[in-house]
């Protein structure tokens with residue numbers, strides 16, 4: 057078992073990625089990423105489609121084994137001490153792999169009992185989460201029949217249920233309506249204010265600018281820029297920094313002349 061660094065008196069990053077590499081056949085999806093997420097930060101991982109965000113986050117939380125490199129969550133190596141690491145982290149994966157033939161309340165009960173939580177605690181927290189996320193405490197609809205936004209919200213509820221110290225969320229605002237997005241922002245802001253750490257990927261730069269204390273911008277499997285939001289922005293809109301860093305293409309109007 058790994059000895060968590062906080063016991064040795066060292067400052068602990070909530071997440072430390074060291075030299076992560078992942079190749080799919082000939083495609084180098086992640087090319088040696090090292091990144092430290094300070095405890096208590098609201099950390100946004102940005103990048104264009106195919107940049108490697110999901111692959112990086114999947115390796116970070118122990119869902120995908122890296123070819124080389126290490127992921128340490130709150131002092132625990134996610135591959136050497138998976139039980140300790142995973143008990144402290146809540147994960148919203150991108151392609152939601154859920155037991156979706158259950159209703160929302162059933163899924164949360166299953167998730168909580170799987171984590172060894174007392175049934176009464178699971179029941180109370182599940183009710184609270186279903187209520188706050190407006191999914192319906194008594195809603196018997198199977199998760200497979202939920203809308204895309206509702207699936208995101210029940211996934212978030214599953215991630216929050218055991219009150220983790222670190223949340224890792226892959227595109228939590230995708231497919232979510234504006235009212236629900238505001239709700240989720242509020243929940244996450246309160247969570248960070250209470251001492252939690254959030255790492256999330258997003259394409260919505262306005263949300264990132266509004267929420268994040270720290271950001272990393274990646275493209276082609278590499279982190280191009282990272283640091284506190286204000287340092288990365290250096291007085292510019294994040295959109296401009298993003299386009300400059302990833303080398304965005306601008307349509308002139310002549311490309312699709314037939315349209």
Ligand SMILES: Nc1ncnc2c1ncn2[C@@H]1O[C@H](COP(=O)(O)OP(=O)(O)OP(=O)(O)O)[C@@H](O)[C@H]1O
Nearest residue numbers: 080083084085103104105106107108109110111112
């Ligand atoms: N299981 C897989 N098999 C083969 N290639 C993969 C696999 N998963 C990811 N890739 C490739 O790795 C690269 C990075 O993909 P990834 O999903 O991590 O990007 P992303 O930044 O999350 O993209 P998006 O913003 O579109 O969700 C892409 O080129 C993708 O096609």
